Amino acid sequence: MTLTADTPASTTLDLGSARALSCRECGHQTPLAAEFACPQCFGPLEIAYDFPQVTRESIESGPKSIWRYKDLLPVPADVQSFPNTEPGFTRLIQADRLAAELGVRKLWVKDDTGNPTHSFKDRVVAVALAAARELGFSVLCCPSTGNLANAVAAAAARAGWDSVVLIPSSLEQAKITTTAVYGGTLLAVDGNYDDVNRLATELAAEHEEWAFVNVNVRPYYAEGSKTLGYEVAEQLGWRLPDQIVVPVASGSQLTKVDKGFGEFVKLGLVDEKPYKIFGAQATGCSPVASAFEEGHDFIQPVRPDTIARSLAIGNPADGPYVLDSVRRTGGAVGHVTDEEVVEGIRLLARTEGVFAETAGGVTVATAKKLIEAGKIDPDAETVLLITGDGLKTLDAVSAHARPTATVPSTSKAVREALEGR
Amino acid sequence: MTLTADTPASTTLDLGSARALSCRECGHQTPLAAEFACPQCFGPLEIAYDFPQVTRESIESGPKSIWRYKDLLPVPADVQSFPNTEPGFTRLIQADRLAAELGVRKLWVKDDTGNPTHSFKDRVVAVALAAARELGFSVLCCPSTGNLANAVAAAAARAGWDSVVLIPSSLEQAKITTTAVYGGTLLAVDGNYDDVNRLATELAAEHEEWAFVNVNVRPYYAEGSKTLGYEVAEQLGWRLPDQIVVPVASGSQLTKVDKGFGEFVKLGLVDEKPYKIFGAQATGCSPVASAFEEGHDFIQPVRPDTIARSLAIGNPADGPYVLDSVRRTGGAVGHVTDEEVVEGIRLLARTEGVFAETAGGVTVATAKKLIEAGKIDPDAETVLLITGDGLKTLDAVSAHARPTATVPSTSKAVREALEGR
Numbered sequence: 001m002t003l004t005a006d007t008p009a010s011t012t013l014d015l016g017s018a019r020a021l022s023c024r025e026c027g028h029q030t031p032l033a034a035e036f037a038c039p040q041c042f043g044p045l046e047i048a049y050d051f052p053q054v055t056r057e058s059i060e061s062g063p064k065s066i067w068r069y070k071d072l073l074p075v076p077a078d079v080q081s082f083p084n085t086e087p088g089f090t091r092l093i094q095a096d097r098l099a100a101e102l103g104v105r106k107l108w109v110k111d112d113t114g115n116p117t118h119s120f121k122d123r124v125v126a127v128a129l130a131a132a133r134e135l136g137f138s139v140l141c142c143p144s145t146g147n148l149a150n151a152v153a154a155a156a157a158r159a160g161w162d163s164v165v166l167i168p169s170s171l172e173q174a175k176i177t178t179t180a181v182y183g184g185t186l187l188a189v190d191g192n193y194d195d196v197n198r199l200a201t202e203l204a205a206e207h208e209e210w211a212f213v214n215v216n217v218r219p220y221y222a223e224g225s226k227t228l229g230y231e232v233a234e235q236l237g238w239r240l241p242d243q244i245v246v247p248v249a250s251g252s253q254l255t256k257v258d259k260g261f262g263e264f265v266k267l268g269l270v271d272e273k274p275y276k277i278f279g280a281q282a283t284g285c286s287p288v289a290s291a292f293e294e295g296h297d298f299i300q301p302v303r304p305d306t307i308a309r310s311l312a313i314g315n316p317a318d319g320p321y322v323l324d325s326v327r328r329t330g331g332a333v334g335h336v337t338d339e340e341v342v343e344g345i346r347l348l349a350r351t352e353g354v355f356a357e358t359a360g361g362v363t364v365a366t367a368k369k370l371i372e373a374g375k376i377d378p379d380a381e382t383v384l385l386i387t388g389d390g391l392k393t394l395d396a397v398s399a400h401a402r403p404t405a406t407v408p409s410t411s412k413a414v415r416e417a418l419e420g421r
Numbered sequence: 422m423t424l425t426a427d428t429p430a431s432t433t434l435d436l437g438s439a440r441a442l443s444c445r446e447c448g449h450q451t452p453l454a455a456e457f458a459c460p461q462c463f464g465p466l467e468i469a470y471d472f473p474q475v476t477r478e479s480i481e482s483g484p485k486s487i488w489r490y491k492d493l494l495p496v497p498a499d500v501q502s503f504p505n506t507e508p509g510f511t512r513l514i515q516a517d518r519l520a521a522e523l524g525v526r527k528l529w530v531k532d533d534t535g536n537p538t539h540s541f542k543d544r545v546v547a548v549a550l551a552a553a554r555e556l557g558f559s560v561l562c563c564p565s566t567g568n569l570a571n572a573v574a575a576a577a578a579r580a581g582w583d584s585v586v587l588i589p590s591s592l593e594q595a596k597i598t599t600t601a602v603y604g605g606t607l608l609a610v611d612g613n614y615d616d617v618n619r620l621a622t623e624l625a626a627e628h629e630e631w632a633f634v635n636v637n638v639r640p641y642y643a644e645g646s647k648t649l650g651y652e653v654a655e656q657l658g659w660r661l662p663d664q665i666v667v668p669v670a671s672g673s674q675l676t677k678v679d680k681g682f683g684e685f686v687k688l689g690l691v692d693e694k695p696y697k698i699f700g701a702q703a704t705g706c707s708p709v710a711s712a713f714e715e716g717h718d719f720i721q722p723v724r725p726d727t728i729a730r731s732l733a734i735g736n737p738a739d740g741p742y743v744l745d746s747v748r749r750t751g752g753a754v755g756h757v758t759d760e761e762v763v764e765g766i767r768l769l770a771r772t773e774g775v776f777a778e779t780a781g782g783v784t785v786a787t788a789k790k791l792i793e794a795g796k797i798d799p800d801a802e803t804v805l806l807i808t809g810d811g812l813k814t815l816d817a818v819s820a821h822a823r824p825t826a827t828v829p830s831t832s833k834a835v836r837e838a839l840e841g842r
Contacts, residue, residue: 064485083517083518083773086514089485091507093507093579097581113537114537116512116532116535116774116775117774118812153774154774154775154776157770157771157773157774158514158773158775160518167824169827173819174815174819176823176824177822178811179822180823181770181771181776181811182770182771183767183770184771185825185839186824186825187825187827187835188824188828189827189828189829190828190829190830191829195830198830199830199835202832203835345602349575349578349602349603349604350603351578352578353506353574353576353578353579353603354537354575355538355575355603389539389812390599390602391810391813392812394595394599397598398594401599401600402601403588403590403597403607403608403609404606404607404608405609406608406609406610407608407609407610407611408610408611408612409610409617409620411623417608
């Protein structure tokens with residue numbers, strides 16, 4: 001993380017303590033810019049920092065959003081002076097009733113449904129937007145089938161930026177509405193998500209003012225997920241959990257939670273201690289779980305077929321790094337069927353009053369399976385990341401979430417209905 | 422608010438600084454209990470307090486939820502030791518872009534969509550549940566057609582309580598799903614909302630362990646809305662706004678925001694200053710606006726016909742008190758058509774990235790109308806209360822929120838589509 005003396009510093013950009021882009025594969029460093037692939041080996045670039053002195057007190061006196069950690073993100077010092085969605089610092093709730101059902105001693109749920117557009121994507125998009133402004137972009141863009149589209153359109157609206165969101169034309173009406181309402185440019189593309197993604201890369205190369213959050217500014221964007229790790233540690237009272245379960249789509253989130261924990265240790269904000277990171281996938285799109293089980297360090301792409309659409313990335317870019325984090329910490333990657341996903345959503349809702357989208361069902365159900373398999377230690381403290389809202393995937397549970405009974409409007413009828421249960 | 426020396430104190434209950442129930446009409450005081458109507462005149466009962474010393478610092482050091490104000494609510498001192506949804510302390514965002522569109526100088530949006538079930542109802546239900554536990558109840562109940570049902574079912578699930586939620590059997594599937602998923606007892610009642618409400622009152626009388634949050638524990642429940650006023654004042658930097666626009670259903674929220682402001686002044690937490698409170702209704706259910714316009718101090722009930730269903734209370738119990746607050750402060754009550762409601766939702770979304778339910782559209786559109794009518798001062802600072810989430814009323818905007826264009830998957834097609842706009 002420390003730069004060598006001859007690393008070129010980007011003197012004209014204010015991206016906080018970010019100092020350079022660094023290749024995850026070969027370590028080559030290159031100045032901060034809108035790049036995502038190493039010019040030497042085409043490996044993924046990530047942000048290298050020279051972190052300033054940061055204390056618990058300085059963080060605690062910050063805003064109740066991800067900007068309390070702005071010194072640890074690739075964003076300008078004045079990031080809060082621009083209108084933004086102010087995401088983050090969502091609830092971490094102690095989940096005793098779910099713990100009892102799962103047979104573990106201590107469990108926490110990080111409930112990221114409280115974000116402005118009700119998924120963790122608000123975090124990464126806010127960081128991407130702040131960096132994109134500094135890098136000279138003026139249009140916020142993404143290919144997406146759901147949460148990311150909502151987050152980009154909302155963040156751009158709030159900032160007064162144009163947005164260009166690309167979606168497959170077959171997308172359900174509800175997902176179109178929840179993006180289109182923000183009034184940016186929403187393009188329905190004839191093709192599947194792979195086609196839309198390819199088109200995004202092409203457009204990013206052609207339009208120099210367009211920042212595709214998960215393409216040409218991806219290194220900045222991805223850093224936003226570190227805040228999930230930071231918040232868990234701070235909200236636990238400035239300490240790391242023993243175990244954490246993270247859903248895996250591209251895999252970026254899991255690696256960034258790991259990175260966030262590591263940075264807090266290095267900065268002396270928490271004590272160093274062993275922790276295990278667990279990945280959660282849907283069986284219908286479980287290339288990382290398969291690689292983990294088979295002992296591979298590469299990912300065999302799959303064609304996704306699962307109701308957990310926000311996790312349905314068949315060729316996850318950060319899959320190998322997920323394997324690294326999980327294996328290094330002694331965790332595991334599990335996977336669950338769509339039926340188990342629905343059960344996971346319902347279990348979390350009825351025990352803790354948190355209604356998660358399908359990705360949350362994946363997390364809960366995978367945690368259950370890993371506990372039963374003895375991989376998650378029931379006596380150690382565990383955190384589950386719930387990263388999106390059940391209101392976004394109502395269809396997954398609508399067949400199961402029915403009225404207990406339909407009754408005439410009399411108290412006698414109610415009594416009889418309840419006694420008859 | 423001060424009790425006379427002979428007021429019976431409820432020595433066995435811990436409801437914080439709440440000391441008695443006090444009749445809003447005749448002032449008669451009665452011990453804290455699950456009562457909602459004055460035994461002498463049948464007027465509505467509200468909570469009377471003996472507030473302790475409270476400072477800005479003591480509040481600021483509290484949790485980031487409504488419990489930071491627990492000393493000012495009718496809840497036990499140990500309220501946080503019981504699992505609850507931890508609602509409140511939602512974003513107050515400076516809304517410069519909306520201000521520019523509306524032609525006002527300084528505008529804020531209080532975004533209560535960030536609550537656990539994405540409406541302000543989580544606040545009132547959390548207070549109701551805490552008081553209900555202390556009052557000896559064990560089942561949390563309500564009649565509802567939407568937000569309240571979600572909030573009650575979620576809060577009960579989290580607390581490990583049974584819940585009984587009554588809904589009209591004609592309710593849309595999405596609203597059934599978002600309540601039923603929490604696993605309590607959900608009874609679909611053959612009849613309209615009035616029938617359901619009557620049934621709730623009957624059941625509350627018959628089942629001594631059932632706390633109907635908005636019936637037999639209503640005085641406690643209603644106090645939860647004060648926290649909206651508290652938070653606005655605290656988040657503005659410990660001061661009151663000049664003007665605030667509040668949606669009016671039963672009218673309770675508006676009167677409690679007013680009460681919250683008044684209490685902060687009395688407690689010395691903010692400086693006293695004039696402020697104006699404005700009420701917002703949909704034209705299709707605007708009995709309070711009608712009474713205001715006609716100079717009446719009584720409410721003529723109406724049969725609601727509006728897309729703003731969460732505000733569709735034709736005979737609002739607190740309507741007269743809304744008129745009191747609005748007239749005393751020099752405000753007004755406005756109303757807007759369903760078309761204007763939809764425009765209000767879209768305006769807020771495209772300027773600030775906040776997607777509100779129909780009630781929020783009512784607030785924004787009414788503010789616009791009152792500004793145009795010269796009733797809201799464009800040079801004074803204004804706060805808009807956005808109390809529920811657009812994901813709950815997608816149908817209202819789905820016809821308007823469409824893709825900009827549908828294109829083949831080539832960058833040429835994208836360019837042509839954008840140039841053709």
